[in-house]
Amino acid sequence: MRYMATYDLMETIRNTNQWLGATAAAMGSYPATALVPNPFFQIMAAWGEVTERSFDRMVTKPDWGILSVVGEDGRDHVVQIEKRVERPFGDLIQFKVTGRPEKKRRILLVAPMSGHYATLLRSTVASLLPDAEIYITDWHNARDIPVSAGKFDIEDYTLYLVDFMRHLGPDINVVAVCQPAPLTLAATAYLAELDPDAQPQTLTLIGGPIDPDAAATDVTDFGRRVTMGQLEETAIQRVGFKYKGAGRMVYPGLLQLAGFMSMNGEKHSKAFSNQIMRVAKGEASERDKHNRFYDEYLAVMDMTAEFYLSTVERVFKNSEIAKNAFVVNGHTVNIGAITDVAVKTVEGTKDDITAPGQCIAALDLLTGLSADKKASHVEDGAGHYGIFAGKSWRNNIRPLVLDFIDQNDGRHAAQAAKKRARKAAAKPAKLNVVKAAGK
Structure with a gap:
């Protein structure tokens, strides 16, 4: 195929x-x-x-549709979407609330790259925006990325997260939803070892397959049942002539959608x-x-073949994250190196995609983190979607996540202040270089 x-x-x-x-x-x-x-x-x-x-x-990227937010002054404030970091396979964007004093809470939402656009987290963003400055990873559709842009696998994904965290500073609070949870954990550990001053303040992992073998689901059974050769032959195709990414190997969004629909036909x-x-x-x-x-x-996007196949092989089949044996750019990541980031896991008792036990496994891997910096929550009666966007999220989980962030507020304030001071000092020097080059 x-x-x-x-x-x-x-x-x-x-x-x-x-x-x-x-x-x-x-x-x-x-x-x-x-x-x-x-x-x-x-x-x-x-x-x-x-x-x-x-x-x-099926071929239309949904709009965010978040036009305004009510401020503490009771007025509607216009929301503008601004790109903070632009990369070939995904951008870091901010929902900038105009005319509102900057909120102390700063949250980076790591959206899944699992067949749908980041707009899947629209209601999550809307619920957090009144109380925090919100940033999110906006992944691009692989069919629109030219082959000349190169490959994009789970190591590249992890390094994108590393760059986004570095850009936002050590006082950022990261919330990873579903698929990116294990890679976000790896990105945090990567920073803990190689750039400790850039680690986030808190890390919340929601319904992510840290250890897929901890509790079986249809997803984990599929990963075990199908060989990589079978998966490559049946799921991978080349983008057609209609799109900019013509010739790129992808797992097509339409093929994914057919699978989604057949599960609950x-x-x-x-x-x-x-x-x-x-x-x-x-x-x-x-x-x-x-x-x-x-x-x-119905709005689906293509994933690069290397990202999809490496996710199945390395996260689900080989359990590299669960075994603390994940390699990024030639460096073996040690999750136990995380010692200064508060970590919370969230699961739902009725989650049939990432069953309870898969996400909380992250806490056992954090051998260098003290017990007072670890937290977990299992939401009774919540399914996969409900733990980040449904009633359970709005009524119970969202307040708990915000409380967790507030409890650890200021932990990295000194590092953040130093980093912003360095950035401010570097700007005039960079401007002088540009002026000199123009003369």
Whole structure:
């Protein structure tokens, strides 16, 4: 399947279904059809509308949609998205709240690179923004990255996180959600050994597979059952001619989506048939519950083949993080070297992707960290999505995470002040060099 023709075939099918939906919606909406005493044309138009929207969303990056936030002064403050670090495979962005005094809490959200865009954490960002300065990793779709940009595997991902943490300073509080949790832990350990003054203040790991063998799920069973050769043959393709990344080896987003949908096929089928009937009856709206969920769920992105394959092999099959044997750029990372970063783990009892036990395993690896700097929480009744974006997150987990950050506030204040002073001193010198070069 590692050929452009297969990739382009999937895109052709998607494009054709989008066109069929648009055609059905147009034909079923002709005024003359209202004279037919049968609901056929209303249902046809409704089917077309839902189908066109669904297949269109598969290649459209969702908007953040966070326009303003209410400040302590009771006024709405405009939110602007600003890039702090730009890199080929992902940017570090900030949600800058204009006209609001800078918040003392500074949080870096590490978004998953697991088939969906960082906008999957939209509600997480929105819930934290009133109380903190928020930064997030905004990963790029691999199909839009030229082959000339090179490779991107889990070691490159880890080094991106290292650079982002260095840029933000040692008073940043890092929150890693799901897939990036083990790599964020490794990035923190990498800094602890090689650049201690750049370590974050706190690290919160939410539903991440630190030790996949600690509790079995369908995800871990799949990782054990399938060989790397089988995975490469069945999952990896080359980006087609339509995109900038033509020729790049990827795990296609459309292929991932097919897997997502098949896991709960009956549930998704029912959801779409119900939505078609709601549209036919005039009961649906642009931002109803169905559209809000599926606009995000259907928006998928390609992952580089090397990132996907190295994740399966090194994190799930070989358990390199769990065995404290992860190598980054030729350096074997020692998680036990973390001694000055407070670490908290969060799990949900009904998490069927990262079962309880997988994430809390991080605390056992932190052999150099004192007990007073370790914390954990298991949310009763919460599933995977709920521990970072649902009711459980809003009502219970979010307050606990903020309290954890506040309890460890100021731990790295001295290092942060020194780093900012060095940056401030370096700016005039850099400006003088630029001026001299221009003369």
